[in-house]
Amino acid sequence: MYKTRRAQRFYAIALVILMGTFLYWVLLHWWFIAPLQQMAEEVEVLQVSYQRFSTLEAQRGFIQAELESVTRRPLPSEGLLTADEPEVATAQLMQLVSERLSLEPATGIACTVLSRSPQTATPNGQLLQIKVNVDMECGIESLAGTLHRLESEQPYLVVDTLSIQRAPNSTGAQDQQGHLVVKMQVSGLLSAMQAAGHE
Structure with a gap:
């Protein structure tokens, strides 16, 4: 209990x-x-x-x-375009684009410039951004090499826009090698003070 x-x-x-x-x-x-x-x-x-x-x-x-x-x-000059005027800098930029094309890739098609058209320079602080539109035909390997060379060598360039399409008239072996139509805008920098000093 x-x-x-x-x-x-x-x-x-x-x-x-x-x-x-x-x-x-x-x-x-x-x-x-x-x-x-x-x-x-x-x-x-x-x-x-x-x-x-x-x-x-x-x-x-x-x-x-x-x-x-x-x-x-003062800005370091190694990475800038060396021209005295924006117009000359545009010509220099076009020349640099041509020089940095991957013309001898290990395989595939080399890059070929179809057209280049200059664009209006844009002020950016102490700098002027020099721009050019480029139309090319490239193989895949040569395009990769070209993009690397554009942005890694001095004076430094920047690929602002990039459009890649397969070439519409490519057939057979060219298709296998990756025949591409490339449209891009490339820009380089020019010292605005340097350009103003030569006006």
Whole structure:
């Protein structure tokens, strides 16, 4: 009899604990505790972000002074076009494109320029961006070599736009070699100060 009452008391206490835990999670935790914990985490994230931005704000003067110093610093001439005027720079750019064609690929078709048309130079800070549109016929290997040479040799050139299509009149063996029609815009940089000094 004593053991039975003791077991009943144990079960009653266990049931009360389970009910209390259930009510805590259902009524308190999800409605009150969890939102407070989420708010505390968000506050901590905001504090970290605020400290980071405060550090950057404290360095604003130093960063701005460095930026102005770099802006006033003369540009290295190795990567720029060497002409004195935009028109001459355009001619130089066309010549560079022709010189950097992959004319002797290991396999496939060499690149051939079909047409070149100069575009209007665009000011860009201390620089003038000299542009030319180029239409070519290439094989796959020669095109890859040409693109690499265009952007890796000095003065540095940039392929701004590139359109590649299979040549519509290619047949047979040429198809197997990958006869491609390529349209691209290539640009180089010219010092605006240098160009202004020769006007």
